[in-house]
Amino acid sequence: MRDRRFTAIVRTGLVLPRPTGTGGTWRPHTDAERHLLTQAQQLDAARRWLVEEVARLRQVMRDLGISDGAGRPQVSQLHGTDLPQLELKVLAGAAAGEPTPETATRLHLSEDGVKNARRRIAKRLGARNTSHAIALAVGAGLITVPPAGGEDR
Structure with missing residues (x-):
């Protein structure tokens, strides 16, 4: 169960709304949208850092021989x-x-x-x-x- 959640976290990233009308990308139009976009970008950066840190810690545990293969200490x-x-x-x-x-x-x-x-x-x-x-x-x-x-x- 935990590994499925972690995989979902790894695969999920920041998803912007679909653009309205013709054109390429969605752009914020109000102060609230700009604020939410900034907060979402910060959260996504934190998510990416956490995923990298989990991967690094799992590797350390494997190197030390204290992992069950799924990253959990024995x-x-x-x-x-x-x-x-x-x-x-x-x-x-x-x-x-x-x-x-x-x-x-x-x-x-x-x-x-x-x-x-x-x-x-x-x-x-x-x-x-x-x-x-x-x-x-x-x-x-x-x-x-x-x-x-x-x-x-």
């Missing part, structure tokens, strides 16, 4: 360790955007304990920081992240 190859339940809960809280004090309260830990757990998790997964650890853990299926805006999909 859980067992994330430095050969499974995270304890408590650390998974700390990481899931971070992935959901939960601040350190809330995670500490929820899990009955000190704030320093949560910070130390996040550092330990990043080290175990070979990540540069907590955000990178979240990305690795989500990609490996260790944790899931709710959709943005809280919608169910």
